[in-house]
Amino acid sequence: MASGTALIYDEEMTTHKLLWSDPVCDIEVPERLSSSYDQLKRYHLVERCVHVPAREASQEEILLVHSSEHLEVAKSTQTMNEEELKKVSGNYDAFFFHPNTYCCARLAVGATLELVDAVMSGKVRNGMALVRPPGHHSQRNAANGFCLFNNVAIAAEYAKLKYGLQRILIVDWDVHHGQGTQYIFEEDPSVLYFSWHRYEHQEFWPSLKESDYDAVGLGKGKGFNINLPWNKVGMGNSDYLAAFFHVLLPMAFEFDPELVIVSSGYDSGIGDPEGQMNATPEVFAHLTHFVMQLANGKLCVILEGGYHLKSLSESVCMTVRTLLGDPVPQITGEMAPCLSAVESIQNVRAAHKSYWKWLMYEDTSFLQNLSTKSLLLKKANPNPSTEHESKITNNDETVKVERFLELHMKNILFPVPPIKTATTDSRGSVHLLPVPVHFVKEIDKTEIKALVSGFYADIVKEDKNLLSLGSILAILDKILKKEVCNGIAESPTCSVSVAVALRHSVRFGFQRVLCIFVGDMEIIPNTEDGKILMIHICEKEQSGKTRSKHYISLNWKEDAEGNDFFPAVLGFILPVAYSYQPNLTVIAVGPNRSLGISGISLLFSLLQGLAESRILAVIKDTEINVMQSVAKALVGASAPQFGVYVPPTQEKVNKIKILRDQFQQEWKMLQCSVKDGI
Ligand SMILES: NCCCNCCCCCC(O)(O)C(F)(F)F
Numbered sequence: 180m181a182s183g184t185a186l187i188y189d190e191e192m193t194t195h196k197l198l199w200s201d202p203v204c205d206i207e208v209p210e211r212l213s214s215s216y217d218q219l220k221r222y223h224l225v226e227r228c229v230h231v232p233a234r235e236a237s238q239e240e241i242l243l244v245h246s247s248e249h250l251e252v253a254k255s256t257q258t259m260n261e262e263e264l265k266k267v268s269g270n271y272d273a274f275f276f277h278p279n280t281y282c283c284a285r286l287a288v289g290a291t292l293e294l295v296d297a298v299m300s301g302k303v304r305n306g307m308a309l310v311r312p313p314g315h316h317s318q319r320n321a322a323n324g325f326c327l328f329n330n331v332a333i334a335a336e337y338a339k340l341k342y343g344l345q346r347i348l349i350v351d352w353d354v355h356h357g358q359g360t361q362y363i364f365e366e367d368p369s370v371l372y373f374s375w376h377r378y379e380h381q382e383f384w385p386s387l388k389e390s391d392y393d394a395v396g397l398g399k400g401k402g403f404n405i406n407l408p409w410n411k412v413g414m415g416n417s418d419y420l421a422a423f424f425h426v427l428l429p430m431a432f433e434f435d436p437e438l439v440i441v442s443s444g445y446d447s448g449i450g451d452p453e454g455q456m457n458a459t460p461e462v463f464a465h466l467t468h469f470v471m472q473l474a475n476g477k478l479c480v481i482l483e484g485g486y487h488l489k490s491l492s493e494s495v496c497m498t499v500r501t502l503l504g505d506p507v508p509q510i511t512g513e514m515a516p517c518l519s520a521v522e523s524i525q526n527v528r529a530a531h532k533s534y535w536k537w538l539m540y541e542d543t544s545f546l547q548n549l550s551t552k553s554l555l556l557k558k559a560n561p562n563p564s565t566e567h568e569s570k571i572t573n574n575d576e577t578v579k580v581e582r583f584l585e586l587h588m589k590n591i592l593f594p595v596p597p598i599k600t601a602t603t604d605s606r607g608s609v610h611l612l613p614v615p616v617h618f619v620k621e622i623d624k625t626e627i628k629a630l631v632s633g634f635y636a637d638i639v640k641e642d643k644n645l646l647s648l649g650s651i652l653a654i655l656d657k658i659l660k661k662e663v664c665n666g667i668a669e670s671p672t673c674s675v676s677v678a679v680a681l682r683h684s685v686r687f688g689f690q691r692v693l694c695i696f697v698g699d700m701e702i703i704p705n706t707e708d709g710k711i712l713m714i715h716i717c718e719k720e721q722s723g724k725t726r727s728k729h730y731i732s733l734n735w736k737e738d739a740e741g742n743d744f745f746p747a748v749l750g751f752i753l754p755v756a757y758s759y760q761p762n763l764t765v766i767a768v769g770p771n772r773s774l775g776i777s778g779i780s781l782l783f784s785l786l787q788g789l790a791e792s793r794i795l796a797v798i799k800d801t802e803i804n805v806m807q808s809v810a811k812a813l814v815g816a817s818a819p820q821f822g823v824y825v826p827p828t829q830e831k832v833n834k835i836k837i838l839r840d841q842f843q844q845e846w847k848m849l850q851c852s853v854k855d856g857i
């Protein structure tokens with residue numbers, strides 16, 4: 180199983196620069212690269228990566244996407260003087276040439292291809308290439324928007340050719356629409372292109388009709404182009420996460436890519452003069468964490484835009500530390516997407532209904548009125564106030580953002596625990612675990628008896644699980660003290676163990692503990708005070724207990740053929756969990772589990788983005804296979820296999836919809852459609 184993270188950077192790419200005054204292009208400066216690399220060094224992230232050198236792409240490689248005319252024009256600029264450079268630059272929308280541009284653009288492509296080779300050869304699991312000039316606006320026969328060669332598009336064609344790949348996902352989280360990439364692949368079903376972008380009803384550059392949500396691809400490529408337009412500025416963390424839960428991730432898991440390439444622009448982050456958005460750097464750790472769960476972890480992150488140097492460099496660091504497997508920082512801000520974001524999410528889901536199995540039962544009845552209504556709304560008040568007040572308005576705000584980010588990052592960054600996963604167990608089954616985990620300590624029975632008889636006597640009736648309780652409390656203490664990130668314990672009676680663990684966690688200061696219990700639960704802990712949110716996944720209704728905001732029972736029996744749990748995790752459990760923002764997650768697998776191992780692995784992998792990746796796993800002592808796959812997920816040994824993707828039945832889709840309707844006012848991340856009569 181490949182491991183390690185590649186970092187590709189060559190300071191030669193800082194020599195491309197604007198030689199004359201041009202207010203459109205003067206934000207694309209060399210310092211974008213050098214300040215990002217310097218910040219990576221400051222956080223000691225460079226030394227933890229595998230250094231892969233850049234190289235100049237060959238002409239054949241560039242011709243995989245571009246015309247020979249385009250290549251010749253680029254080549255000819257090497258010997259031009261400033262006046263000639265200015266003239267040829269004027270043939271394009273928002274592009275500038277420098278005598279070194281051609282060489283830098285070849286390095287940018289070559290660096291990207293070297294990263295693809297390092298990942299596809301198994302030399303590393305994933306990696307990032309810090310390149311400029313960027314690529315996603317450039318087209319077969321034209322430079323555009325600071326881009327000369329389309330680095331990411333060439334990489335996709337190269338990977339298909341050299342590795343025979345048939346499904347490549349390109350995620351473009353830059354704040355501009357990568358229309359170049361869209362044009363190149365719009366008829367190609369082997370490349371799924373997802374882009375969100377500032378759009379403002381076609382007001383924002385490049386102001387194209389084909390950047391809207393109804394551009395779904397052409398011919399055989401229909402359904403494989405996904406545009407999510409942001410029609411207002413000020414979008415934040417919750418809007419971006421909602422877009423992942425309700426649009427990108429369901430598509431991506433159904434598509435099941437063999438490689439993921441990210442057009443990683445950070446002008447969608449706070450403080451950026453182009454984006455005017457409010458998302459903070461840690462959101463990129465979450466976005467990276469999610470795309471790492473695809474393609475068995477084979478992920479290439481390629482720099483595109485980002486013009487606020489502090490915001491850019493912090494976001495680059497958030498990306499790289501997540502690629503390295505560090506805990507994912509707690510997301511900040513109110514977890515509630517704005518109306519405009521939900522409207523765009525609803526529109527793009529409707530536009531793709533006929534191309535995706537997971538959308539087969541999507542309710543698109545709103546289409547008759549809502550879309551016209553929103554356009555009427557726009558016409559009615561052409562300058563709609565932003566949903567979120569945009570914190571950044573003009574240049575002198577840049578300094579304010581720097582100060583904001585200095586403080587913000589201090590709260591976000593935390594020491595990475597030296598040990599990832601701790602375990603103890605009563606019968607020494609730790610040696611059964613397929614991965615190096617840290618043995619917490621021998622459990623002393625009398626000590627535990629005393630402790631338990633004190634605070635947990637009402638829960639613990641018999642002695643047979645004292646050892647298990649001891650190990651759980653020992654692991655919890657390590658997690659509480661941030662000495663370990665997560666832990667795994669076995670138990671003969673999961674309900675008792677979980678009840679004790681929850682009470683212990685709340686007693687020792689965790690204000691919000693999320694508990695996902697899979698299987699039969701004899702004891703249902705009290706969740707009235709909101710300090711525990713229980714999601715109970717079982718085959719049939721647990722008699723008596725009615726659902727409430729903090730006790731949600733999800734009746735789900737996994738399909739025998741494969742894994743149909745994706746819509747439940749992506750469309751329900753994650754949105755609820757992110758709305759709750761727990762500071763500890765407990766996941767228990769008890770008797771008569773109604774999920775398969777792949778569904779359980781999916782839970783453990785996707786929930787690691789919460790609570791700074793603090794997870795306590797409590798596994799029924801007879802479930803050795805579950806124990807092993809959970810340990811792999813917790814240690815990050817590999818992007819686990821989530822089994823064969825099975826689209827959900829109508830009955831299961833309806834089950835999620837009913838739960839979503841019931842709880843979306845309390846847990847606002849569930850929102851993915853605008854109520855009628857907005
Ligand atoms: N009135 C004309 C405004 C032109 N604005 C050009 C913005 C280019 C954005 C480039 C980028 O950030 O998307 C890339 F990732 F490619 F670098």
Ligand SMILES: [Zn+2]
Nearest residue numbers: 353354355484
């Ligand atoms: Zn951009």
